[in-house]
Amino acid sequence: MSMRLNNWMKNIGDEKLLRDFNIPGTHDSGTKYCQFSLFSRCQNKTISEQLQLGVRVFDIRVDKMTLVHGFCKCRKNLFGKILTLNDVIGDMFSFLKENPSETILMMFKMDNGQDSSLCFDLLYDNFIKTNPDKWYLEEKIPMLGEVRGKIVLLRRTESKHEKAGIDFCAMPYHGDTKVTGWDSFSPNGVDDVIIQDRYRLMKKKKWEKAVKPLLEAGEGLKGSMIFNFLSTAGFPLMPFLNSSYVNSQFMKYPLVKGNYYGVLLLDFVNERLTEKIIETNFN
Numbered sequence: 001m002s003m004r005l006n007n008w009m010k011n012i013g014d015e016k017l018l019r020d021f022n023i024p025g026t027h028d029s030g031t032k033y034c035q036f037s038l039f040s041r042c043q044n045k046t047i048s049e050q051l052q053l054g055v056r057v058f059d060i061r062v063d064k065m066t067l068v069h070g071f072c073k074c075r076k077n078l079f080g081k082i083l084t085l086n087d088v089i090g091d092m093f094s095f096l097k098e099n100p101s102e103t104i105l106m107m108f109k110m111d112n113g114q115d116s117s118l119c120f121d122l123l124y125d126n127f128i129k130t131n132p133d134k135w136y137l138e139e140k141i142p143m144l145g146e147v148r149g150k151i152v153l154l155r156r157t158e159s160k161h162e163k164a165g166i167d168f169c170a171m172p173y174h175g176d177t178k179v180t181g182w183d184s185f186s187p188n189g190v191d192d193v194i195i196q197d198r199y200r201l202m203k204k205k206k207w208e209k210a211v212k213p214l215l216e217a218g219e220g221l222k223g224s225m226i227f228n229f230l231s232t233a234g235f236p237l238m239p240f241l242n243s244s245y246v247n248s249q250f251m252k253y254p255l256v257k258g259n260y261y262g263v264l265l266l267d268f269v270n271e272r273l274t275e276k277i278i279e280t281n282f283n
Helices: 005-011 047-052 085-098 116-128 203-221 239-252 271-279
Strands: 023-026 057-063 066-069 104-110 151-155 183-185 192-196 224-229 263-266
Touching: 005 047, 005 271, 023 271, 047 085, 057 085, 057 116, 057 263, 066 085, 085 104, 085 116, 085 151, 104 116, 192 203, 203 224, 203 239, 239 263, 239 271
Parallel strands: 023 057, 023 263, 057 104, 104 151, 192 224, 224 263
Antiparallel strands: 057 066, 183 192
């Protein structure tokens, strides 16, 4: 590696808000070993491996305590036990203990089941209440210095708790294939978040009409926090084939050091992709 990807945030100033610099993330982060993998697998690296590559934003989808992609359950290895929040959050806690300069953003969503508040209660009772110093649960986008060594919770589930992280429940639905642009919403009435997650577009349309325009517009959108999903499940519903095209186009695209692109969430992440994003933060 040409840089230390496992602790790259130590070179970012404490005063920087998380919306002020560029961060690699992954979509459906826990799916390396997922049932019906041809259609459900979006990553070929574990959470722990992604952390070592510099990924800091994770799309965690659950059915109660189990990691899932829709109705497909995720496993620890090819023929192993079911992957649970115990495994995933345990890996995150261990990584942050070894790399206290870093922070992790966890986008938490119920992806199968009936009661999203129950999913959050299980997360809260098992991992947050017992380790309150390891979480950032305020409703505003923080400065990096406030959250080093912690998990910043981006919550896409209902909650009855007073402090439950940044509320992403209002994140706009992006399954309409007739619309390609991004949308904005405010999780708290103060911060502005821009989302592009057009997950049903065909791969070429996804790159040309959704991902690339937001890359080009990012510098003019400073002050908002951008989440630009490169992932798509467009026909033939095989994430690997779609990501091969989108990721290759992204690698050809000339990112400018110092420009703002936000959080870039990838399928089938690798070192070349994360390094390309991280390097934009350093002149």
